[in-house]
């Protein structure tokens with residue numbers, strides 16, 4: 341692939357991310373949560389292994405949210421009128437985001453409960 345194609349590929353990808361950020365409130369919420377969690381991870385000096393899991397989890401949630409936007413847009417294009425299959429597609433894509441978000445919360449609790457408890461003095465290190 342030529343250098344120009346690489347640049348235009350990245351450009352289109354960033355256009356998609358920017359569009360989703362502008363139009364999807366849930367994505368903005370997830371991005372704000374990601375920034376807060378990364379700040380907390382730096383504050384509590386979590387281990388390298390925990391950093392890997394945390395960054396992977398954040399990327400999965402954001403990627404799922406972007407795929408959800410893609411499914412919504414495609415359904416709005418091909419099925420502007422209500423259709424049971426469009427409903428299944430949109431609801432399932434939203435379900436995928438929900439699954440990643442629930443597991444992200446569980447992973448966050450597993451990583452942060454100990455440093456938070458120690459910081460508040462509710463647990464000995």
Ligand SMILES: Nc1ncnc2c1ncn2[C@@H]1O[C@H](COP(=O)(O)OP(=O)(O)OP(=O)(O)O)[C@@H](O)[C@H]1O
Nearest residue numbers: 364366412419420421422423424426427430431434
């Ligand atoms: N073309 C359609 N046919 C049938 N049901 C639909 C259709 N479009 C939307 N729906 C139903 O309405 C719900 C909301 O769809 P909508 O496109 O408004 O997403 P949304 O609520 O704006 O999602 P988000 O908050 O992620 O932007 C869908 O999950 C689906 O159940």
